[in-house]
Amino acid sequence: MATSSVSKGCFVIKPKDSRKRKLPNAADYFNNGKAVSENDKLRFSTYQSLWQQMKEETERLQEHLNEKIFDSLISFIKKSCIQMNSDVNDWSYRMRYSEIPTAALVLGVNVPDHEMTLQGLSSLLKQSVTPHIVFLQGKECTTVKQILQKILMQLIGGNGSDEEKEEDLHHSFEFHQRKMNCSMVSLCRWYNAITKRPHFKIESLESTFGHLEGGKVSPSAVCIHPVFALNSTTKSPTKKKKSLLQHKEVHPIVIIFKDLESFVPKVLQDFVVIASNHVQRLPMVLVFGIATSPITIHQMLPHSVSSLLCIELFQSLSCTDHLATVIDKLVLTTKFPFKLSGKVLQILNNVFLFHNLSTKNFVKGFQLSLLEHFSSQPLSLLCCDLDEASARIQNLNHDDCELIRHLQSFMDYVDRQDAKKQVELLTNDQNLKTVTETLLSSLHVYHKNYFPVLKCLHILASSLPKYPLGRQIRELYITCLESNIWELEDYTSAFQLLGMMAKDELVCLLQKCIEVLQASEHESLTQAIKTLEDFLAKFQKLDDVFVENVEGTEEHKARSQYSLQKKTDLYQLQKTLMEMKELKRSRKPSRFEILRMNVLEFMDKLARQYLLPPETQPLHELVYFKISGELRRHLNAAPRAALQIALSNPYSYLKNEALKSEEGTITNVAPDICIIYKLHLECGRLINLYDWLQAFATVVCAAEGKDPDKDNGQVDGVLYARFIRAVSELEFLGFIKPTKQKTDHVARLTWGGF
Structure with missing residues (x-):
């Protein structure tokens, strides 16, 4: 009976699976449920190749845009650490004895892009400055003790950005947590062991840090001047400094606060006070990732704490300028054959402006458009380089030629030809291939002329007051795509x-x-x-x-x-x-x-x-993605509508034939929450829980072949538990809420359904 409690004897141990999971073949999604053909494989490989080129171009663009600010940050970090191979360091005189070098990096409100920017900074720092990089997030660091645990855990792992390695080290770190005190003293000892620096006696700090419990620490208890932490053989700070100057290189610990605004101000204050008393023995540099304004630092830290920081401000490129560069390199170019229609580009632009201001999400939307185009358009295999497209045209079969003949732009082109040429185009496949190659070449020349003239018109129009044709070139481009x-x-x-x-x-x-x-x-x-x-x-x-x-x-x-x-x-x-x-x-x-x-x-x-608009060019369907409704369905989510559709018609998601039912009826084999939802649609503003339970029992018993009146109206305990769980889920989704008007009733929050 010693292990009768499940909570005492149940532990979760994640096994290490070295085998790679076999992913489904993505080319299967291009065949619409049919057998995979050579054209499907070719389309998928073309999509992969084209997206890889775009991805590499985006990464190079990201590095180029952040190059200036990264160079400034790296220069600041290098100067801020006291160089051990020089007798005089001008930068050290700018800092007081206990100041921590701090870089205030203003990244902007485009929060989804911060991770990519900080990861790029981390890679450059590891290459040129130090391997000791730590990432901290506000949701994971609600106490000072948690901050120190994260720092030690990531430094021991050697890669703070690798989440999988951090998760693997978490268990071993907890195992040794009792032996190793998570304190700044432990961090100093680890750093001295790694860098083989002289070890100083600081037992007083180790005992003092015992006051830290649940993130509450007395800064005065740990504010010990470094002079008193020296070994007894060291006579003065001057001799200590001379001994340290014998070392030629210092690898500082760079602590990056990803989202400064989400940290608890009191916790951040205590950490800064503790760290400032160890900055001479433990070279540290703080990087504050700020989304709003630099004034946030002074709002979170009082003057007594902010004076312990040597702060320098760094401003990243604005998200609108970043997007303009991305559009110029991915969209307004002939380097990539894939293009977006006006409505699709407008959707991506609106998502950027009104939702997240994230260039990263814009690129993801662009990738989704590329995938949907190659998935929905069988002739997208010709959306490639002109030389490669010419070779693929000659390998088209008769069915592919028929698909070309059914394109609306090609039909309009045929209507403009004389009768003899129309017969040749509609009956002779070889003649069709020759004309298709010529039309694709003309489409390529159309784009070669289109984008330079568009940029010239933007140069003229962007200098006008009130910007009648738009301030950004993407606005002008969308207008030109949709009309004359x-x-x-x-x-x-x-x-x-x-x-x-x-x-x-x-x-x-x-x-x-x-x-x-x-x-x-x-x-x-x-x-x-x-x-x-x-x-x-x-x-x-x-x-x-x-x-x-x-x-x-x-x-x-x-x-x-x-x-x-x-x-x-x-x-x-x-x-x-x-x-x-x-x-x-x-x-x-x-x-x-x-x-x-x-x-x-x-x-x-x-x-x-x-x-001229792209619709005037024959075969523009091969390279332009125009299905804006599909893109809007993926990007502009409507959670309330999706929930109501799923609850009223579970077949649309589960694809179970038994769940099909006529409109207005309740399927007795549907999930419990679907039955509860449909029953609550028949009620008014207030719903009687007992009547609701009886109706639910009637529907469920009919599905199980039981008589609901067998037990004189008494509901089975299991059925009652299922009802309570379904009602709780419906309350969690926001369809009902408790009411004080009647104790045995709940209030309905929505009206109608889909």
Whole structure:
């Protein structure tokens, strides 16, 4: 009977399974339940290859964007640790004796991206500064003791970011926890053993740390000056410093607080006070990951504690600038053949702006779009490089050719051809393959011209007040994808504002446009580059003409000013003003105004020629993902609707034929919570629990073949427990709540169902 209690003899021990679990073949999802064909395998391999290229490009982009701030952080950490191979260190004089070097890293409100940024920082620190990196989260560090446990556990594991290794070490760490006191003294001893530094006697601190219980610690109990912690053979701090200077390299312990705002202020204060008394024996650097504002540090830490930190501020790149760069490298490029339609890009943009501001989630949405495109479009195997697509076209079978003929864009293309060519396209597969290869090549050229001209139009429009065509290029791109942009009123108003632009501003914008077109290196835009360069040369000639005519203009202004200033009556003044107005109206436009008008007409011509919507291009379905409803269903979750659908129609999720039922009926074989939910839909605002229980027993007994009136209305204990559990689950989901109006009733919180 000594082990009669289950809680005394039951332990969870996770076995170490060295064998890798066999994952299902992902290519099976591309066949819609049919046998896997060669085209399905080819589509899946194309998806994998294309996504791998995009992923690598995103990672390189992330490293490039964070390169500047990472370099500054690494430089700060290197300088903040006292260099042991020099007699004088300027940085050490900036810090007081007990100050801890602290980097306040403002990451922004895009919290999902913080993990990726901090992991990149950790990798660089391990390569160039120190292998001792610790990650702390507020939800795991509610006491000082837990902070010290996490620090020791991650340092012993050697990789604080590896969650699996940390979990494996957790059990062994708990086993030795009684022998090793989780204190700063233990951390100092571990660091001295790892770095083979001189060990100092600090028994007083070890005994003092016994006051730490449940995270409550008296800072005064551990505020012992390092001088008194020295060995008796050490006579002065000066000799100690000289002995330490013999070491050439110091590997500090970098403690990264991922989410500073979620830490308990009192716990953080106690930890800083304790750490400041060991910073000379234990080189530490704190990195505060801040999502809101640097003022958070002073709100959480009083002046007496914040004065123990030597803080330097670091500001990361804003999430909107990061997204603009990602879109430029993944979307507005011909490097990757896959493209997004206007509605799909608008959904991803809205999720970014109104939900999380996370570039990481935007890339995940982009990956989901790529996967859905290759899964739903059988001809997506041609969504690859142009040379590879030409080889794949020749291997298409008759069924694939029929799929091409049924594309709406190809049908429109066939309708524009003469009768003889229409017959060839609809009957001759070889001729179809040749035309398909030509159309894909034309689609590639369309994108080569589209993106440089789009960027030029954005350069012109982004300099206008109130941004009629959008401030970001993604807004302009979405507009161009959905319609003919030159038919919009905003486009007309934008060119009207450009018609009032000064010469210096217009010349600067033209120079930027020329640089963008030259970077495209496409032959069809060579003539456009030459025309813009001619416009620039003409603007330069206008400066010489302006110098020659400036004297005549000044003389004319002086004459007009004299005629207005001389003494006259009201009639003569009105007559003079009318003459000046007529003269201004009948004045011919200047050479600059004519040249500016010609420039705007040329840019408008480029937009009308190259910024056609993708729907005008044959075979655009092969590379453009347009199923916005599927993407919205995955990204814009509606939990209430999903819950009500699952409870009212469990077949939609469980796919059990026995659960099929007519609308308005209750299936007696459904899960208990589904039966409870449907019964509660028949009640009013208040639900009698006894009546609810009797109705539930009637439905369940009918499923089990029992007579509900056999026990004179008494409900079986097991059935009663099932009812209580189902009601509790329904209350947890927010459909009902207890009410004080009637003790044996519950209140209904929702009305209607799906």
